[in-house]
Amino acid sequence: MDRIIEEFKRAQHDSSGYDLAATLSPIPPLDDGGRLYAFSKSTNNYAVAGDIRDALGRGRNATFSSRAETDAWVDVFVAYWKAVGDILNAEEAQNRRKFIGNEWTTAYDAWKDVVNALIKGHAAGHFPAWTIPCLYTGGRYLRVFAIKADKQTTDTQGKVAFTDGLGDDVVSSANKNEKLEDTARQLMRIFSLFLGDRSPIEDSRKWGIYYIANLLFKTHFKINSINLSKNILRTLHAQSDLPALERFPKAHQTTFKYYAGVIFFLDEDYIKAENYLTDALVLCHKDAKKNRELILTYLIPCHLLTTHTLPTSALLGPYPRLEALFQPLAMCIKRGDLAGYDAALASGEAEFVKRRIYLTLERGRDIALRNLLRKVYLSAGYEPPKEGDPPDAPKVRKSRIALVDFHAAVRLSMGKDGESLDQEEVECLMANMIYKNLMKGYISHDHGKVVLQKGDKAFPGTGV
């Protein structure tokens, strides 16, 4: 006990929020693996409050400005001591693979008491704003323990349902995320507490707002309630007195930009998504490879739809998983190979759906089609020089191209699926391309021709 309380007092003396939060971690530090166990054994249920009060009062007397502040910290540490016992118990049961009851649910509830004690201390104004990293730790592990508790519940319910054969699917799936949903509510309390802080900005809990928003995003994504995340985004957007995002730590900025980007991505607002995700990639620490990979997983489909560009091999090189996901599609887009594109999309379907990028990639097929039609246009060559043209007159590409040429190309490109494709369907595909501004010109159905815009403007943005 003394060691934790000594470090706590030192952090208080130094006004170091992160050091303070470290004393409330449910994970022992690397250099002191037995710390939690020793802390748990150092007192008992009856003596814990008195012991902690004594330890806090020893040595530097002026640690706290008021009796109420001392009381509030005693409450936090008593709750922490109880939670540590329950967490160690749950970990032990898990290591032995022998759960007796709902150990992780007990641990979750105990950790929630720690978070509640911290919220209470802040809400009553006993804790200074610089101590908010304690609530980061509180919220972060609340989510971790909720996931473990829900998993244990689902696992045991699964077993019960299996043995008595009366499992009610509707009930069990509704409770599947019970604790994690509760976590989202507790995090919302912290979010509101931080957002509503009226202290001057230098000393405001508002500096914790993005950390908590990010925890909320993570939680909402896990329980598939992304609409709740949209509310968070809207709330932050409407809050005019927040400091600019650039003034927050880069870890908060990067995570926020990533989640905001993915939320806009899922909303099919690809322009905004691209902006947020690009910012996230630029801000991200260069060694955080996993996070860079996640950012790119969404940024690559965005780029395909907004600017019609593909990742270079230099970009994909360090990420074999991304290379495997996107390289086959990129090759087919360049070649205008529709059958290949469909096959690559189908073979990666499970992975694309899991990452929620399938729909977006499906739309990328238009770019493959555009490139195919562009190839037909290029291979049609140039108009023969007119009589009387000076010999150095610039060559002009043929702008009237027979529909049968496009029909043949699309049929070939679609492989087996193309065999039954008739010309009207190809006309329809091309009308769609014109509508989407991927191709400029018009279709003359009666003459069986496509008339493309002259002057290297037939396929906007591609140089011809």
Add this chain to the structure above:
Amino acid sequence: MSGAASGSATTSKAIVGESNNSETAKDQQKPAATLEEDDEFEDFPVEDWPQEDTELPSGNTHLWEESWDDDDTTDDFSTQLKEEVSKVNGSKRG
């Protein structure tokens, strides 16, 4: 879903129009949408870092390239495409 089936499905969707197919694809996506733990954005080991720690040694250039490739006209598919188009033209004239 087989390759052939998805191919024809996407084609008919493209013809039907945009708004409908986004609806159906969204619905299809929902059941499997929960991400696994290892797909989560990780906590950074530090809270803040200097600008130079965001830059890769390769720099941030040459990350994106155009989606078409004018030089790549020698691959099998392009050659086949040319043959096919000229075959059609030949039969039309002949």
